[in-house]
Amino acid sequence: MEATRPQLAVKDLSKSFGDHTVLSHLDLHLDRGEVVALIGPSGGGKSTLLRCLNQLELPTSGQVELDGQELVAYRGGRAVASSPKALQKIRRQVGMVFQQFNLFANMTAEQNIVFAQRAALGTSKDEAHARARALLDRVGLAHKAGSHPAQLSGGQQQRVAIARSLALDPAVMLFDEPTSAIDPEMRSEVLAVMRELAEGGMTMLVSTHEMGFAKQASDRTVFLCDGGILEQGPSRQLLDEPQHDRTRQFLRALAEA
Amino acid sequence: MDFSLLPEAMLLTVEITLAAMGIGMVLGVLVVVARRSRFRVLRAVAVVWTDVVRGVPPLVWLMLVFLGIGLFTALGTAIIVFGLVASAYCAEIYRSGLEAVPRGQTEALAALAVPARTGQLRVVAPQAAVIAAPAVLSYAIGLVKDSSLASVIGVAELTFVANRAANRTGDGITPFVTVGVLYLLFSLLLAVAGKLGTQRLEGRWRTR
Amino acid sequence: MSTLVSWLPDLLEGLRHSLWLTFVSLLLGLPLGLVLGYVAELTPSRPVRWLLVALIELARGLPALVVLYLVYYGLPSVSIVLSSFWSVILAFTVSNAGYVSEIVRGALRGIPAGQLEACRALGIGRTRTFLSVIAPQALRISTPSLISYAAIVFQSTSLAVAVAEPELLSAAYNIGSITFEYVQVFVLAGALYAVVVVAASRLAGWLSARTAY
Numbered sequence A: 001m002e003a004t005r006p007q008l009a010v011k012d013l014s015k016s017f018g019d020h021t022v023l024s025h026l027d028l029h030l031d032r033g034e035v036v037a038l039i040g041p042s043g044g045g046k047s048t049l050l051r052c053l054n055q056l057e058l059p060t061s062g063q064v065e066l067d068g069q070e071l072v073a074y075r076g077g078r079a080v081a082s083s084p085k086a087l088q089k090i091r092r093q094v095g096m097v098f099q100q101f102n103l104f105a106n107m108t109a110e111q112n113i114v115f116a117q118r119a120a121l122g123t124s125k126d127e128a129h130a131r132a133r134a135l136l137d138r139v140g141l142a143h144k145a146g147s148h149p150a151q152l153s154g155g156q157q158q159r160v161a162i163a164r165s166l167a168l169d170p171a172v173m174l175f176d177e178p179t180s181a182i183d184p185e186m187r188s189e190v191l192a193v194m195r196e197l198a199e200g201g202m203t204m205l206v207s208t209h210e211m212g213f214a215k216q217a218s219d220r221t222v223f224l225c226d227g228g229i230l231e232q233g234p235s236r237q238l239l240d241e242p243q244h245d246r247t248r249q250f251l252r253a254l255a256e257a
Numbered sequence B: 001m002d003f004s005l006l007p008e009a010m011l012l013t014v015e016i017t018l019a020a021m022g023i024g025m026v027l028g029v030l031v032v033v034a035r036r037s038r039f040r041v042l043r044a045v046a047v048v049w050t051d052v053v054r055g056v057p058p059l060v061w062l063m064l065v066f067l068g069i070g071l072f073t074a075l076g077t078a079i080i081v082f083g084l085v086a087s088a089y090c091a092e093i094y095r096s097g098l099e100a101v102p103r104g105q106t107e108a109l110a111a112l113a114v115p116a117r118t119g120q121l122r123v124v125a126p127q128a129a130v131i132a133a134p135a136v137l138s139y140a141i142g143l144v145k146d147s148s149l150a151s152v153i154g155v156a157e158l159t160f161v162a163n164r165a166a167n168r169t170g171d172g173i174t175p176f177v178t179v180g181v182l183y184l185l186f187s188l189l190l191a192v193a194g195k196l197g198t199q200r201l202e203g204r205w206r207t208r
Numbered sequence C: 001m002s003t004l005v006s007w008l009p010d011l012l013e014g015l016r017h018s019l020w021l022t023f024v025s026l027l028l029g030l031p032l033g034l035v036l037g038y039v040a041e042l043t044p045s046r047p048v049r050w051l052l053v054a055l056i057e058l059a060r061g062l063p064a065l066v067v068l069y070l071v072y073y074g075l076p077s078v079s080i081v082l083s084s085f086w087s088v089i090l091a092f093t094v095s096n097a098g099y100v101s102e103i104v105r106g107a108l109r110g111i112p113a114g115q116l117e118a119c120r121a122l123g124i125g126r127t128r129t130f131l132s133v134i135a136p137q138a139l140r141i142s143t144p145s146l147i148s149y150a151a152i153v154f155q156s157t158s159l160a161v162a163v164a165e166p167e168l169l170s171a172a173y174n175i176g177s178i179t180f181e182y183v184q185v186f187v188l189a190g191a192l193y194a195v196v197v198v199a200a201s202r203l204a205g206w207l208s209a210r211t212a213y
């Protein structure tokens, strides 16, 4: 039983903003340690899907299950914000990395990571610092511990952001176009960190336009379009031999760009 | 004119400005917290407060409090009135500072399970303070000029002393030019000091 | 209550005069400020620009009340005697011109330099460029701040009480000094000021939300 239960399950999830439907009856399962790439045209709802998983957005209907636990509470047919306590619990288990990094500008790289641990987990000062140092070392930025975000390149900021997220020891990591805001020549350093994380057994859902990463580092690729999953499958297979015209068009346009 | 009166008058101008600014900056925090509160009533109170306080000319407040309520000395009235007026303006300045902190950081705070208050206090507020500092500074410089209104209710600050000298001596130019220069000097000093303070506050990090 | 009503005619007369003072000083201050701001921002001559900026800063740096006293008590020493009305107008015009020119300079700076270059490249004359390209955009950008500014001028007409010009605050003060019901009369006068100011600032806020692209 335990082995077959998905780590993260999205069930019949819909999300509208006003009368604009962004996600419609979407189902998606991630097994423990699985790495799933989420691709699709801009405005197709990738960010919205990810944001529904850690409740930066509330879905309109449907459910999200983490390790079998239902995360979305409903009252009178409408999703309602979880209690601060429940929300905290969800967000400690589901880490998120943003397209724009979103490091705290008033703190150094190390302070960013220390602050997150102390504020979210109540970690002791010494422990938080030790862990921050170890994580910065792991993403290759031990020498930048004392730098503020404004002094770091995009690639470096994103690696700090990943380290900051990992500091809470999440069970699942969400990445929302983590390299889109980074100069092309700096992307590989971020992708390398993510690949290593994938190999280390982290469950990951990665919205991305990096087909190289999707092909090599992800187990499965999901093509999201017009509010639903048009097709999905083992990454190599889907990316090399897409079944739908729409997917083919998308991949061709991406390759030409 | 009798220049020996000027130091004391200058001191009063400085006192009104700085004391009112101190009150305004502290009270402004309370007003902006109310303005952003979860509770609708608090928000409404804050909106009405800022509108009413800023909508009525400071001179009307001075006369209302001094002649109407009559509980305070002229100096006390000036400090209280300008302090309350400053609280409304500072609150508005703080509010736009808070709104100027990139939203992404607030989302990161949420995504990292940081309790809302801790995040506001440690991440949003410090950056908002740096963004707001120049506007707070120019408000303070405006307050230097506004403090001259206290002469109307009899506080013996610069404008009052100049006015009395002009009436006594019949020379309507020297006294006002003299205090005009003093106002400019004080403003300049405040601008320079404020600029240094702002840079210090900003330190090594920048929001943009 | 009935006493409050009996004060209203005097207070409204004062309000009318305050609005009139506002109107006249804007009428004079706006064009002066426009010209100052336009020249200060676009003149190719550095000394001229610095002189104007210095004058603008000076006018802005002095308390309006000090400028008013200087005009009212100072000018007679050089044989220029103005009525309290014209003293107020002159003082406000001097103080305002600096503010207005600052707003205008900000608006002019808000127009991308590329548009001026485009006009030059297209062989459009300077006057034509100003009237058809620069002025409409600058006006659009600066209208909300000019409205807020008019509200500030309106508030500052209360300073005229210092030279006994019969505007709203003077009217209230006169009633108060006869009846000693200062609280009531100043609250009433304050409410009249606030209604005008809040309405103007809401209008400015609405306009600036609308003109934002």
Ligand SMILES: Nc1ncnc2c1ncn2[C@@H]1O[C@H](COP(=O)(O)OP(=O)(O)O)[C@@H](O)[C@H]1O
Pocket (backbone or CB within 6 Å): A017, A022, A040, A041, A042, A043, A044, A045, A046, A047, A048, A049
């Ligand atoms: N907060 C919001 N309010 C209204 N519409 C939104 C909001 N967030 C996203 N959308 C809309 O939802 C659609 C999907 O957006 P998004 O999830 O960002 O797509 P993607 O990440 O795939 O580019 C877009 O049409 C976008 O305009």
Ligand SMILES: [Mg+2]
Pocket (backbone or CB within 6 Å): A046, A047, A048, A176, A177
């Ligand atoms: Mg997106």
